[in-house]
Amino acid sequence: MGKFTHVKKRAINLYRDIEDPTSQTFTFWSKQIAGECDVEYDDNFRKRLYEWVNYHDYDDNDLDNMTDTDTNQYTSLGTKGLSALKENGQIMSIDEYCTSYGIPRGHVKTYKLVTHTGVPYYNIASSNVEGSLDIFNEEFIDMFIAKIADYVPVYPNYLRGGKSYKDTDDENLMVIDSADIHMGKLALAYESSEEYNIEIATQRVIEGFHGILNKAKNFDINKIVLVIGNDVLHFDNARTTTTSGTFQDSCTSLPNAFNVALELYIKLVESVMDTYDVDVIYNPSNHDYMSGWMLARSLECWFRTCDNITFDTTMNHRKYYQYGVNMICTSHGDGAKMDNMPMLMAHEAPMMWATTKYRYVYLHHIHHKQVTKFQSAKDYIGVTVEYLRSPSSSDRWHSDNGYVGAKKAIEAFIHSKLYGQIARITHLF
Numbered sequence: 001m002g003k004f005t006h007v008k009k010r011a012i013n014l015y016r017d018i019e020d021p022t023s024q025t026f027t028f029w030s031k032q033i034a035g036e037c038d039v040e041y042d043d044n045f046r047k048r049l050y051e052w053v054n055y056h057d058y059d060d061n062d063l064d065n066m067t068d069t070d071t072n073q074y075t076s077l078g079t080k081g082l083s084a085l086k087e088n089g090q091i092m093s094i095d096e097y098c099t100s101y102g103i104p105r106g107h108v109k110t111y112k113l114v115t116h117t118g119v120p121y122y123n124i125a126s127s128n129v130e131g132s133l134d135i136f137n138e139e140f141i142d143m144f145i146a147k148i149a150d151y152v153p154v155y156p157n158y159l160r161g162g163k164s165y166k167d168t169d170d171e172n173l174m175v176i177d178s179a180d181i182h183m184g185k186l187a188l189a190y191e192s193s194e195e196y197n198i199e200i201a202t203q204r205v206i207e208g209f210h211g212i213l214n215k216a217k218n219f220d221i222n223k224i225v226l227v228i229g230n231d232v233l234h235f236d237n238a239r240t241t242t243t244s245g246t247f248q249d250s251c252t253s254l255p256n257a258f259n260v261a262l263e264l265y266i267k268l269v270e271s272v273m274d275t276y277d278v279d280v281i282y283n284p285s286n287h288d289y290m291s292g293w294m295l296a297r298s299l300e301c302w303f304r305t306c307d308n309i310t311f312d313t314t315m316n317h318r319k320y321y322q323y324g325v326n327m328i329c330t331s332h333g334d335g336a337k338m339d340n341m342p343m344l345m346a347h348e349a350p351m352m353w354a355t356t357k358y359r360y361v362y363l364h365h366i367h368h369k370q371v372t373k374f375q376s377a378k379d380y381i382g383v384t385v386e387y388l389r390s391p392s393s394s395d396r397w398h399s400d401n402g403y404v405g406a407k408k409a410i411e412a413f414i415h416s417k418l419y420g421q422i423a424r425i426t427h428l429f
Contacts, residue, residue, distance in 0.1 A: 122409030155306040158263040171222040180390035184234040184257035184282040192399035204391040208427040233288035243289040285332040322419025328357035333363030342383040358420030361385040
């Protein structure tokens with residue numbers, strides 16, 4: 001019996017022995033079972049365990065006769081079970097790999113050597129699996145399904161009332177805009193004198209978000225608009241290119257960047273939802289036109305049971321929001337020209353235009369306030385339009401072309417119901 005088979009049997013039996021599986025999340029039980037089986041817990045293990053205990057009806061005889069090849073996929077426990085390294089440190093050929101792990105060579109339809117994980121292994125699509133799906137796509141789908149299926153969050157619906165609640169014209173709205181995060185971007189000091197990766201991106205957004213909240217605590221905020229999207233993901237596919245096909249230096253895969261960004265957004269919303277209602281506005285963007293939209297819809301589904309969180313995840317390039325006498329437009333900034341924005345606002349949202357006095361457009365995309373071929377901020381008749389800063393660092397391409405030196409920041413804007421934008425808060429890095 002191989003190690004993988006032993007782990008699989010042990011894990012199934014441990015889950016069966018849980019008296020009340022619903023008493024904790026599936027993630028909790030997965031971590032417990034991984035510890036009992038003496039394997040490292042990760043998303044792949046959780047996904048596999050979910051598949052084992054939910055998609056198959058094993059009886060004792062099945063478990064007794066189970067072998068490694070019963071999994072139909074030759075990945076065992078992800079990259080941890082099947083190493084393509086020989087004892088002398090050289091990498092196996094695909095034939096040597098199949099022989100070493102008992103994989104029928106004739107079942108291998110396509111394969112790809114993966115080396116960036118620390119332990120090299122082969123991703124294999126099997127010709128005897130119905131549909132012969134690509135491993136990357138299948139694992140991405142399975143991982144995403146498991147993430148949603150193993151945890152159905154139930155949030156309380158907060159009643160904003162009582163003596164401490166303010167529902168007057170003195171209350172304020174705060175727009176927090178973590179623009180152009182570019183989750184998955186790779187910048188190395190060796191190439192661009194700056195470091196940026198998925199860990200730094202997450203750290204900066206969390207630090208900036210809570211730094212802004214701390215700075216705004218004396219402004220009597222009663223509602224938050226959280227602007228998401230705007231190149232939250234650095235690339236849009238497995239080839240690490242933008243939607244239009246431009247290659248990007250990357251530090252991770254799309255599934256990992258997607259999951260990290262989703263968990264980041266969840267943490268941000270959860271951290272404020274007991275105090276403020278949150279309206280989430282999504283802006284589609286050029287780096288991640290499809291995956292960014294899927295991320296926004298996933299976040300919307302996550303909070304689907306909470307009445308205090310609202311979402312606008314439509315694919316409209318310009319989104320409009322009214323707060324008192326404020327008309328607020330958000331857009332990525334790679335579409336309509338800056339000087340056309342006022343007339344577009346009046347044309348696309350005429351009733352909102354007619355009932356507001358102060359009008360603002362918050363754009364993204366260029367990451368800075370400097371004036372180049374874009375004007376970064378301008379007052380038009382009745383409308384203020386400006387581009388926002390980004391927390392992301394310059395990568396090799398931007399450094400090579402001299403696009404460096406812009407201040408890295410997350411920005412927020414405080415709007416009074418009666419007096420328009422009364423403050424702006426910038427958290428610099």
